[in-house]
Amino acid sequence: MRLFEYTALQIKEKIISGEIRPVDLTKQFIEQIKNIDPHVQAYLSIHEDEALKKAAQIQKKIENAENVGFLAGVPIAIKDNICTKGLHTTCASKILRNFIPPYDACVVKRLKEEDAIILGKTNLDEFAMGSSTENSGYKITRNPWNPEYVPGGSSGGSAAAVAADLSIMALGSDTGGSVRQPAALCGVVGVKPTYGRVSRFGLIAFGSSLDQIGTFTRDVKDAALLLQVIAGHDFHDSTSMPVPVPDYLREIDAGVRGLRIGIPKEYFSAGLNEDVHNALKNVLRKYEQLGANVIDISLPHTEYAVAVYYIVANAEASSNLARYDGVRYGYRASKSNGIVDMYCRTRSEGFGNEVKRRIMLGNYALSSGYYDAYYLKASRVRNLIKGDFDGAFQKVDCIICPTSPVPGFKIGERAKNPLEMYLSDIYTIPANLAGIPGISLPCGFSKEGLPIGMQILGKHFEEKKLLQIAYAFERETDFHRKKPVLKFSLTQK
Numbered sequence: 001m002r003l004f005e006y007t008a009l010q011i012k013e014k015i016i017s018g019e020i021r022p023v024d025l026t027k028q029f030i031e032q033i034k035n036i037d038p039h040v041q042a043y044l045s046i047h048e049d050e051a052l053k054k055a056a057q058i059q060k061k062i063e064n065a066e067n068v069g070f071l072a073g074v075p076i077a078i079k080d081n082i083c084t085k086g087l088h089t090t091c092a093s094k095i096l097r098n099f100i101p102p103y104d105a106c107v108v109k110r111l112k113e114e115d116a117i118i119l120g121k122t123n124l125d126e127f128a129m130g131s132s133t134e135n136s137g138y139k140i141t142r143n144p145w146n147p148e149y150v151p152g153g154s155s156g157g158s159a160a161a162v163a164a165d166l167s168i169m170a171l172g173s174d175t176g177g178s179v180r181q182p183a184a185l186c187g188v189v190g191v192k193p194t195y196g197r198v199s200r201f202g203l204i205a206f207g208s209s210l211d212q213i214g215t216f217t218r219d220v221k222d223a224a225l226l227l228q229v230i231a232g233h234d235f236h237d238s239t240s241m242p243v244p245v246p247d248y249l250r251e252i253d254a255g256v257r258g259l260r261i262g263i264p265k266e267y268f269s270a271g272l273n274e275d276v277h278n279a280l281k282n283v284l285r286k287y288e289q290l291g292a293n294v295i296d297i298s299l300p301h302t303e304y305a306v307a308v309y310y311i312v313a314n315a316e317a318s319s320n321l322a323r324y325d326g327v328r329y330g331y332r333a334s335k336s337n338g339i340v341d342m343y344c345r346t347r348s349e350g351f352g353n354e355v356k357r358r359i360m361l362g363n364y365a366l367s368s369g370y371y372d373a374y375y376l377k378a379s380r381v382r383n384l385i386k387g388d389f390d391g392a393f394q395k396v397d398c399i400i401c402p403t404s405p406v407p408g409f410k411i412g413e414r415a416k417n418p419l420e421m422y423l424s425d426i427y428t429i430p431a432n433l434a435g436i437p438g439i440s441l442p443c444g445f446s447k448e449g450l451p452i453g454m455q456i457l458g459k460h461f462e463e464k465k466l467l468q469i470a471y472a473f474e475r476e477t478d479f480h481r482k483k484p485v486l487k488f489s490l491t492q493k
């Protein structure tokens, strides 16, 4: 096994025992990123000096037999919409090209306290708006399994970095599927925690009633490890809930005997790719063999989820993005005729097309005379969607469905058609509207050799149970151990 392929738990053990030195490991990862990433384009910035400095500190602690953190020496990549003190945080937008946050996001602070090594910041769709990472203001990330395909989005850089062995773990954000969908498309494990489980202090806001920070890892145990570090109440984010964080790794092998798994008929309807459907059938067979009961359920308002999401998310985005006016942050237009003209030029030049589209749609939905017809109505339907889940969880312990309706799509294939792109998230969006947790894990491959992900959804704050259910499947299968063979030609830089 190559060094890059170890899980975080394995690496941590080797570091603590002295078998691997953090500085050597970090150097090797930086080298690997420099060689491979020009083809994958997962990173927007690499933090070589800071990473090596941190590695040296951890090395010293180990040599002096001092205590080390929970993630001692483990390399991690961070989506570039999560603030890192003193280091660029661009949201993949030109408007934040020069933004250097004066503080660390809560999750970054916790990672540092637990001795993780931050390798760099990863690419995303501008302001996390998209499902393919093609909307980045800087570059297009490629799917390590096939460079002609998108890695998913919006956290495509983080998913591709873990899949291509350019990091062992990564953080992303999930407003409508941006952790789970790219995890599925890149063949890694992605967790979107419950709304309120992880502090969003320092996460650049998109849709404030939907946003959550989530994890990308090679396997389920690493997801448990990373969630353990980032979860829990934070004084700086009043939406983070003051509820205890369980030990996610303890009892992760509890199994699924007697568990009731709900299969929502609305998630297995027209439009579902045949390979994905077949992979999911095998998943359910496996769970039945392991002693679970598979039960048909209905989530009747599912068909409205995408429409509701694009009103709520855009309305919130239009308000959140009003702060980028060229006065306090980032880019300012060089020529202007007075202050109003300066705002207009700054925003016209600084934002990309998708971001502008959403700001306009969001402002429209919130404007007087339309508010009731759009925003208010969407909020009401959102409640019905949440009610569907509440009802289902009276009958079942979890819900299993595909993460994405297709195994992947080619770069450029959906870029010109926003509606087609929006439908990529049809199975992930309802969980954000309801605030419930979800996990995506590898469960098969398509005929073209692209990974397929399954999704497990659970009740609020039941991440522990989701991880147990996911682990029960993972330990019986080896989809998560398969690695992409990188086939990048040099012309594809």
Ligand code: GLN
Pocket (backbone or CB within 6 Å): 128, 129, 130, 131, 153, 154, 173, 174, 175, 176, 177, 178, 179, 206, 313, 425
């Ligand atoms: N693809 C969805 C969107 O474009 C979700 C994005 C996300 O979760 N950040 O809004």
